Amino acid sequence: MKCVLSIAGSDSSGGAGIQADLKTMITNGVFGMTAITALTAQNTTGVADVMNVTPEFLAEQIDAVFEDIHPDAVKIGMVSEPDLVATIVQRLQYYKAQNIVVDPVMVATSGSSLAKDSTVVMMREQLLPIATVITPNIPESEVLAGINIKSEVDMEHAAKKIGDELGCSVLCKGGHRVNDANDLLYDHGKFTWFKGERIDNPNTHGTGCTLSSAIASNLAKGQDLVNAIRLAKEYLSRALDQQLNLGHGSGPVDHAFDLKGKFSR
Numbered sequence: 507m508k509c510v511l512s513i514a515g516s517d518s519s520g521g522a523g524i525q526a527d528l529k530t531m532i533t534n535g536v537f538g539m540t541a542i543t544a545l546t547a548q549n550t551t552g553v554a555d556v557m558n559v560t561p562e563f564l565a566e567q568i569d570a571v572f573e574d575i576h577p578d579a580v581k582i583g584m585v586s587e588p589d590l591v592a593t594i595v596q597r598l599q600y601y602k603a604q605n606i607v608v609d610p611v612m613v614a615t616s617g618s619s620l621a622k623d624s625t626v627v628m629m630r631e632q633l634l635p636i637a638t639v640i641t642p643n644i645p646e647s648e649v650l651a652g653i654n655i656k657s658e659v660d661m662e663h664a665a666k667k668i669g670d671e672l673g674c675s676v677l678c679k680g681g682h683r684v685n686d687a688n689d690l691l692y693d694h695g696k697f698t699w700f701k702g703e704r705i706d707n708p709n710t711h712g713t714g715c716t717l718s719s720a721i722a723s724n725l726a727k728g729q730d731l732v733n734a735i736r737l738a739k740e741y742l743s744r745a746l747d748q749q750l751n752l753g754h755g756s757g758p759v760d761h762a763f764d765l766k767g768k769f770s771r
């Protein structure tokens with residue numbers, strides 16, 4: 507059994523954060539573990555409050571996992587404070603972690619800010635350069651590249667700039683585009699487009715968490731990066747296609763599509 511560690515925040519409404527990560531890991535055939543960076547009081551309409559853990563307690567969680575079950579991949583999601591970023595980098599380097607997928611979460615789908623500016627600076631300086639792949643959405647790619655993105659060519663410029671500057675592979679996600687959901691991988695000089703049809707579903711809370719966890723799961727199982735992303739995108743499209751409609755805002759996706767018929771719902 508391959509094992510994946512999610513270092514991320516908790517979403518009380520279950521659609522994003524570690525809750526989405528664990529659901530994705532179970533349904534992608536890996537054993538999921540967690541080191542929680544923060545508790546959020548959150549639902550589909552917004553984030554009411556955030557309580558960060560201390561850097562010491564985050565380090566203890568990471569140590570507890572690595573000293574017992576060495577993960578085959580690590581996914582990193584919401585990290586609000588620069589000190590927490592520094593702790594993650596220090597511990598992952600100490601344990602020589604492999605297959606590191608970083609979703610540089612800055613703003614929730616609901617519009618709430620999830621990382622301070624100083625955290626983004628720290629991520630850029632220390633965390634992103636040790637990642638196997640990072641998965642910014644379009645607004646996050648604009649911040650990291652300092653480029654406005656209006657077209658696929660702009661996505662290519664931004665992904666290349668980020669990848670060349672930071673030395674990691676970059677998956678620039680196209681979920682914020684209007685006519686399609688095409689994602690772009692820049693992997694050390696090579697572009698690969700993952701074409702995605704736009705699914706008519708406003709409930710996209712946690713899509714970024716789900717995609718990055720599925721990529722980490724596939725890397726843990728030995729897939730190369732391109733296949734890991736292709737399979738993750740297929741998984742997410744199926745989860746979006748279920749048209750689950752929960753809550754009063756942008757609701758979560760449905761991970762249980764393969765279980766339909768096994769339990770009454």
Ligand SMILES: Nc1ncnc2c1ncn2[C@@H]1O[C@H](COP(=O)(O)OP(=O)(O)OP(=O)(O)O)[C@@H](O)[C@H]1O
Pocket residue numbers: 522613614615642643644679680681682687688689702703704705706707710711712713714715717739742743746
């Ligand atoms: N309506 C949609 N139809 C098909 N795929 C989508 C749709 N919306 C998002 N996606 C896909 O979901 C993944 C996440 O993309 P997105 O750009 O929404 O990330 P994000 O903004 O980080 O997500 P989050 O909602 O978790 O913040 C990408 O693979 C993207 O192409």
Ligand SMILES: Cc1ncc(COP(=O)(O)O)c(N)n1
Pocket residue numbers: 514515516517522523524546548583584611613614615616620710711712713714715
């Ligand atoms: C704990 C946590 N982590 C990540 C996100 C981003 O996901 P989304 O942009 O879909 O709200 C979130 N809302 N909450």
